[in-house]
Amino acid sequence: MSKGPGLFSDIGKKAKDLLTRDYTSDHKFSISTYSASGVALTSTALKKGGVHAADVTTQYKYKNAVFDVKIDTDSTVLTTVTFTEILPSTKAIVSFKVPDNSSGKLEVQYFHDHAAVTATAALKQNPLIDITATLGTPVISFGAEAGYDTSSKTFTKYNAGISVTKPDACASIILGDKGDSIKASYLHHLDESKRSAAVGEVYRKFSTNENTITLFCFMDVAAVGRCAGRCYVSPAFGESRNLRLSLSDSRSLEPAGLKFRGKSQRRLSFFRRIMATDESISARPGETQQINGNIVWHSCPITKCDRxxxxxxxxxxxxxTGLSGSGKSSLACALSRALYNRGKLSYILDGDNVRHGLNSDLSFKAEDRAENIRRVGEVAKLFADAGIICIASLISPSRKERAACRALLPLGDFIEVFMDVPLHVCEARDPKGLYKRARAGEIKGFTGIDDPYEPPLDCEIVIQNNRDENSSLSEMAEIVVSYLDQNGYLKAQAVVENHST
Structure with missing residues (x-):
């Protein structure tokens, strides 16, 4: 084959492969055997989390033909036959799957010193036809592709791209989705062995104004094993100017990672998460789950400001937040009523109510209580993004867990209200009889009895009710309503953000 430009599918492929590669596979085991007759047999087993997969591949080479047969755990048989040099500088590839009889296709590739052309057709009646072509040199090439449906007589795709390749770097720009998107990527190898690389990718979809920036670094260091980190930035360059940022890394020898997530360019919050090599560990509040590299943040043309x-x-x-019996749920209901009377939309996420549905699978063990808070925090964030005043009423005894929920929202949009009621007052009220049962040893890990409560150190509102009888709920609700009013949450004018930052 000539040493000309690569195929159109090669434009941006190196950067894409690094960005989408799965670095979290727990175990992969492969055995290959070869015979003098040209037959090679490869068996591969993979364990990823609790999922096991395996396949067997047989390859046979005869003159200018290569036969590959692969059988996976789903009993799917993929057969590929490749013929090289059937004509000068030409390669033909035939592939099909069993039992999927409609999956067969024929691909013909032609290579020249300054061009590469491919044509692919499905082996069925009224097939889909794909044609690609690239012109240039191994250093710089221009390419385009088109897909045509012979049954509907319509084009299924038409894209174009340009690629520049150097020994230590490569860059590409692709106009895709029938001209609706553009993607630019750059890959730079950090060492001569090409075992370490940094990648940057910028993507924009014009029809939805979706913008994604991805930064990536990969290192294969003998001392610590493999290390990979991804950073996804999805700014909506429209009116809201929101910024979503996350960064994660993984090490095979040191099961620790870092992840950053922030919203708006003026605030960045820090999280730390634990990752295991051989088993999955759920992240607790204050930590975050790893985001799969194939998942991106999709922005919507209707912004939070619009809503x-x-x-x-x-x-x-x-x-x-506060002890059981401090009046959290009562205040939440009174506050919701006060906001309703003002024509404002709110919704209550009550600690008991969410355990009837969303968190019905959680127990009252420490790790499940932490997960309960994390889930409520994520749901509350969605309500706030919808423009709703979300009232979350939970004991939430840990400062760390409350801080993690606060970090999910833009600066100022998390308003912590502490029901500062002494334990003896809460225990005297005991509306649910829980303190009595906890004192009798029937309930273990009850907050305030045998599990500590960490009062806020710097919350927005403190409501003190040190008397045995309840203070007026309407008065307490008015304290919160006044705060909302003074800080502009009860009128739309306050949602306009300063875009100069």
């Missing part, structure tokens, strides 16, 4: 202007208020989370 807030529609209902004339600013979305936020009012997080009411």
């Amino acid at each position: 807030q202007e529609l209902i004339n208020q600013k979305g936020c989370v009012i997080w009411i």
